[in-house]
Structure formats: C-alpha cells, structure tokens
Amino acid sequence: MKEEVNRCQIQEWYPKFKSVSIRTLIHELPESFVQYLLDDSGPFVLPVSISNEDALPNRIHNPEDAEDFQVSEGSGDEAEPSLPPSFPELELKVKESIEALGGAVFPKLNWSAPKDSAWISTSGTLRCATFSEIALLFRSSDSLIHDLCHAYDSCSDKTMSRPATFFLALRKWYPSLLPEMEFRCFVRGQQLVGVSQREVTTFYPILCEKKNDLEVLIEEFFNDNVRLKFESEDYTFDVYVAKDERVKVLDFNPWGAFTLPLLFTWEELEQKPREGVELDFRIVDSQCAVRPGLKTAVPYDYLDISAGSGWDQFLRNADEELQRQTRSSEAGA
Template identity: 40%
Template sequence: MPSSSNSSVANIPTDDELFPAVTHQNITNCSFSSWSKAYKSLIPKTKVIRPLPQAFIDYLLQDGIVLPEDEYLTQNSTGGHISDYDDDEDPSPSDEASSSNPTEAFIELHQEIIDTIRDLGGSVMPKLNWSAPRDAAWISTGNTLRCNTPSDIYLLLKSSAYITHDLTEAFDCCNSNDIDGNGGDKGKSTVIQPVEYELVLRKWVNVNPSVEFRCFVKDRQLIGISQRDMSFYDFLPSLESILTKEILAFFETNLKNTFVDPDFVFDVYVPSPHNRVWLIDINPFSLKTDSLLFSWDELLASETAPDFEYKPDENLIDFRVLESEDKINSFSTAQHSENKVPKDVFDAGLTSEGIADLARQWKKMLAKQMEDDSSSDEE
C-alpha cells in the first residue's frame, strides 16, 4: 500500500474541467435528512428536529453569546415548571433574568430539545444539515461535543464557524452557472427551494477518534480511505487490511449503488473489534470537504475502471494513516486551529462588560457540569 504521503500529482490543477461540477442538488443530497432515512440501520440513534424556526437561526447568527436560564423554561408533562430553586422562590417569566432569555423567541423548539435530550439518554451530540460544531469543542467543559442541556448545544452552535457556514454559505462551492439547480442545464425548469434547516441530535457515544475514517468515492468506486483524527496511533498500520476489508464491504453492500450521486465522500466509525461499520456522515466530493491525508489533486487524478471491469479488492484501496509522530506536522496544523477563538469570544474580550458576561456564563456552565457529574456518581 502507498505510504502516508502528501505529495501532489504534478501539473494537475483542481479547476472546473477536472473537478466534477458541484451543483445545488449535490449539496442538498448530502444534507442529513436527504440520506439518513435510507440508511437508518447504519447510523447511531438520532433525532432530527425540523424545520428550525427563523427566530432560532437568527439567534445562532447574532453577535454575542447569550445563553438561557434552562430552569425557567423547562416544563414537565403536566405543564408545570421544573426548577432547581427553593419552593419559596418564584422565577416567573417577568423576572429580569427571564426577560433577557433568548429562548422566549423559540420556546417550543427549546422544549423539544429538552425532551429529545431526555429521550436519548441525557446526552447528545448536535449538528445542523451538514456540519457538526467540531471546531468549537474546545469551549465545552470536557472538550467534546457532548451536550447535557440546551445551553450546551447553543454554546457550541453559536461558537462554530462550521455552523455559520452551513447557515450562510452552504452552496458557495456550486458551479457559478448552476442558477437553476441543474448544473447549468437551462433546458430544465427545476426551481431551487429554500433550505429547510434542521437540528440533528445524536445519542452521545464516547467515540474513539482513532478509528474514524473518511472515504472517497469517484465514479461509484472507493478510491481512498484516510484516518480522520490527525494524531499518530501506533496500532493503526497493523489494522490496515482488516479495516480496509470491512469498509470496502460496507461500501459495496450499502452505498455503492444506492447513494444518488456517483461522486461523494463518506465518514465511518469502526470500533473494536472492527467487525461493524457505522455510517457517520456523507459529504460532497468537493474542495469544501477536507481531503485529510490526501490532496485533491491526487484524488482527481485517480483512475477508475468501468463497472464491468471493476472487481472490488481491498488491496487496491489507498489506505492512509499517520505512520509516525514525525509525519503529523507534514499533513496539517492543529485541527480547527483557525477557529480556536470564535469571533464572539474575541469581541467579548474588547470590553470589560463583555469579559464579565463571558465569565458569568463560563462559571454557570462549570457549576452545571459539576452538578451533572455529581448526580451521575450518585446513580
């Protein structure tokens, strides 16, 4: 197998002539709800909340990080308030704290999120149509995407540049001629529909990042597999044959002839004992998708055979992992380093009032996390 290398094929430009035209429909096909029902048995337990109210989208795009007092708006099945306050306290909606609560603009969604977290076991991982807020994990108390409350979800979503991109630039990679959603085919009259944004809440599982992989498909043929987490794991090279065989079989059985587009990228999780593959995400075959241990020049230059000649063989799949710690800096800088300090946090630091607000929110999150951990220990 080719060793981990970041060399590019010489004189292979990644221009429109070589890169498959990316259309509005291609991007839509990769939206979670567009494919998840067809592969329901292959994905972790998930709940999709859609459509998201415009008030919530506006909240995510607003400057500043204002989080709700969850106890004010948490309701039980009888409509009564569940509160951590003493019985003699009455945190009514008219209180000053409640009046500044952003969830008043999307109270039904807020309650549905609370119910969904409970139904999925108390902890979830959030994402929107295409992206998870992986670049914002550093801001959570555990440096993960684990969320136990709506406030945890809101903080991650509002701190993520990936989420902002979903909401404002999801189709920025589409062919400039694709004004009608048909790749520039003016003979068709398809009208591009407004995006119906969705909140995807996945049951939290403590995933081992060493066995997450990104797989590249060109002309319905699996041409490359790359580890996703850019850390060195000394055991991965020895698992190459097992992992490649499992992922190739998974692709051939479940995705090769069923996903609507011939060119796409899919992410999988193959936990020990490495005999079950979970589908995590599907992404467009596009420059906007991180090629990880490959270059897009290499992927575009990969040759594929016609279907009648194609014989699946794990020995022909380009499987790449980091083979030494020395290779780490050759492939990438720290993941999501461009987003380590979200604009909202940076802006908050410009004024003493902003710093104080951020400190209060952080203190509240830490206290909530300690309370949740304590409750879990008691159980």
C-alpha cells in the same frame, strides 16, 4: 452541483442509512432560532430556558458581571431593554429527544457541527445534556456560518446562499469512541478509490497492525450498504469501525470543494480512474508522517490557502519540517 451538496445534509441521508449509523433524532428549526444564531448586532445572550437550565453551571454569578451584558444606551433617550430570546417549543422537543437518546447528545446542523466552540463547554467537548448547552455551542461557533451563509458557494448552479430550512440533528453521545477508528472514504464514479485515517495529527501503531483488516471491512461495508443507496457519482463519507468490527456511517460530504482530503490531495484523487482502480488506503504509518495543522475546527472554505497567505506559509513550514525529519530518520537508519 447544488443537488449533490443537498444529498449530504443529514436529514436527507440519515433515513436511508439509519440501520448502519449512530442513532439520531432530527428537528426542523424555526426561522426565529436561525435568525438568533445569525444575529451579531447586540451582546451575547443565551435563550431563557423554560426549565431554568444553565449552560454554564460552574460560572460565578456576580452582579458586577452583569455590566458586560447590559444593553448600551442609545443616542439621546435610553434604549428600551429587549427581552432575551426564548424558544419553548423547540426546547421541549430537544429535551425529550435528549432523554430518549440516553441523556447526552452530539448536536449538528444540516452539514456541520460546532467543533470550534467545544472549548466553551464545561466538558471541553460537544457533549450536550440540555438545550441551553446546544444554544451556547451553536451561538459561539464560527464553523456553522458555513451552513448558515455559505452552503452553496462551491456550486456552479448556485441560486441561493442557504437552504430554505435548517435542521437540528441530535446524535447519541458515545464517550468511548476511539479517534483512530474513524476514516474518510472517497468515492469516484461510484467506486471506492481512497480511504484516509480521519485524525491525521497522531500516529496510532494499532492502525499499522490492523490496516489490511480495516481495508477489507470498509470496502465490504461500502459495497453492501452505501454504493447502491447514495445517488451521487462522486462524494466522500466518514465511517467508524467498532471493536466488534461493525462499521457505522457517520457523515457524507461533497467531493472536493470544502471537504478536507486529509492524507490525500484533491489533485491525486481527481487523477484516479473512475473504474478498475485499486483502493488506496492511507494511514499515518510513523511519527514522522504526522500531518501537523490539519486538525482544524475551521471549515475548509475559511482557510485562506492562496499563495503567500498565512495558512499557505504555515503548510509550507510544516512540509519542510516533515521533510527534514524524514531525511534525519533516513540518515540515522
């Protein structure tokens, strides 16, 4: 339902969970910036920065390179050169927020972050210290097309393809976060029925040691801070467990649809009863149990997993390899 998808927008849920989340500052985006992100009719051009910030400070500035960015000639008369885009008001607000958040942020739209374009940044991460870096990541991302054009594709009551307004969420950057301490939680009928290790492509021995403690911490956090505050019956949410055992909510996502089930399948989760179910806490408990291929920056709706598709064949091959490794391990035991 559209209403359930809307509840998972960060500008909707963050005010309710601010005290148990990562510090975030949110700005409404002007429609002109949204159209800039959607525009693929011309060459790749970054906005002109009023602060003269360069999103690619290490690139070589060579006049010969400018040929790649020139406006092509029209048929007949030469095309009038267009002015590069500029968003001075938004840039000033973003600069102030970045300073307030300690000098570096993790940016995202209503639902999604530009994870697929991290490679283009100078750090290879989503860490941004300037408006230009944010614009570069957003303009280079295909993942954000989900928010911009396909946000309601899974809704039975879909009446539009995108929300009327988009928001830029700037989240405080923490360089020391450990990927093994992030978990996805599955809520069915307002009951926590499953928890999965978020990073499923790696075996972390520490999770085997702390599994029971982590299960207690996350279940208590859900009962104390989430269950009565989030209004949907069925949904997922991601959390991070810090070294001091504090739990922070990172994100909310709709049940099913485009949300990755990670170490579960949606068929398994759908079969779990809505009441009286024992929590199923899953981790990668051996090197053989690693799930290759699931660390993807492509939104779930972009994966063609129909029978015979390339992704379907890849998953089949990965499962066959996993079964082969398991048999070999058992035979050697």
